[in-house]
Amino acid sequence: MPNVPDHVPTDSLPGAVVKAADALAGAARAGIACAPVRTLLDDGDIEAAYAVQRLNLRREQATGRRIAGRKIGLTSPAVQRQLGVDQPDFGALFADTAVPEGGEVPAGRLLQPKVEAEVALVLGSDLPHRHCTVVDLLRATDFALPALEIVDSRVRDWDISIVDTVADNASCGLYVLGASPVPLSGLNLRSVQMTMTRNGEMASHGTGADCLGGPLNAAVWLASALAERGDPLRAGDLVLTGALGPMVPAAPGDVFHARISNLGSVGVGFAAEGDHR
Numbered sequence: 001m002p003n004v005p006d007h008v009p010t011d012s013l014p015g016a017v018v019k020a021a022d023a024l025a026g027a028a029r030a031g032i033a034c035a036p037v038r039t040l041l042d043d044g045d046i047e048a049a050y051a052v053q054r055l056n057l058r059r060e061q062a063t064g065r066r067i068a069g070r071k072i073g074l075t076s077p078a079v080q081r082q083l084g085v086d087q088p089d090f091g092a093l094f095a096d097t098a099v100p101e102g103g104e105v106p107a108g109r110l111l112q113p114k115v116e117a118e119v120a121l122v123l124g125s126d127l128p129h130r131h132c133t134v135v136d137l138l139r140a141t142d143f144a145l146p147a148l149e150i151v152d153s154r155v156r157d158w159d160i161s162i163v164d165t166v167a168d169n170a171s172c173g174l175y176v177l178g179a180s181p182v183p184l185s186g187l188n189l190r191s192v193q194m195t196m197t198r199n200g201e202m203a204s205h206g207t208g209a210d211c212l213g214g215p216l217n218a219a220v221w222l223a224s225a226l227a228e229r230g231d232p233l234r235a236g237d238l239v240l241t242g243a244l245g246p247m248v249p250a251a252p253g254d255v256f257h258a259r260i261s262n263l264g265s266v267g268v269g270f271a272a273e274g275d276h277r
């Protein structure tokens with residue numbers, strides 16, 4: 001039995017949900033990816049997968065970790081093709097998973113990292129409406145930033161279905177924010193162009209429109225989905241709106257830089273193997 005905090009009650013949850021949550025939490029703790037959890041849950045049961053996600057988030061919060069915002073995943077056709085899924089999902093971003101702009105990801109911190117570039121939004125007001133509109137979102141957003149999300153999977157070889165990735169907190173790993181916040185006024189996020197290099201070579205590109213037709217559409221979808229579940233976005237939340245282009249696997253020693261037009265640039269490195277600072 002994996003060693004997971006036992007002070008979050010699980011009595012009211014189906015056994016399969018607890019078993020899947022234990023498998024993913026155990027994999028994260030041991031640093032050894034597990035078998036897909038879709039075999040434990042009913043085929044395509046996305047709500048059960050969100051129940052798994054919520055249980056493990058509650059367990060982490062019970063250890064003192066703080067949720068700083070949300071990520072949207074699987075927004076771009078390129079990423080959907082890479083993973084064989086056809087709908088967006090969401091997960092939670094912990095405050096302690098932020099990497100400073102230009103910083104380095106320590107060796108061994110993640111199991112199977114991949115990097116993607118996206119638009120981040122920071123909210124100045126709550127978004128409590130089940131039918132959030134673009135206007136609600138525009139009024140609630142303080143500023144945008146370029147971001148790198150370093151996704152990771154606790155499932156062996158990224159052998160994931162939508163159920164696996166939702167259960168696994170939408171494959172969250174770490175994230176990096178650019179240094180200069182940009183107000184939304186005058187900014188057309190649909191038409192921004194993203195290019196990302198790995199070790200100086202072009203590795204991924206896309207446009208704002210590649211993210212569910214525009215990062216604001218993705219954020220509206222998220223705000224409505226969370227309000228519907230009674231856990232709305234709040235003032236101060238960070239939202240990673242989803243990849244603008246394909247994810248790129250990261251190896252020790254790699255350096256990534258992304259530029260998003262009108263937003264700026266953001267970069268991160270991966271420590272060389274054996275460099276466990």
Ligand SMILES: C[C@H](O)CC(=O)C(=O)O
Pocket residue numbers: 072073074075076079116149151165170171241242243
């Ligand atoms: C598997 C991840 O959710 C991919 C992601 O973060 C994205 O598409 O964005």
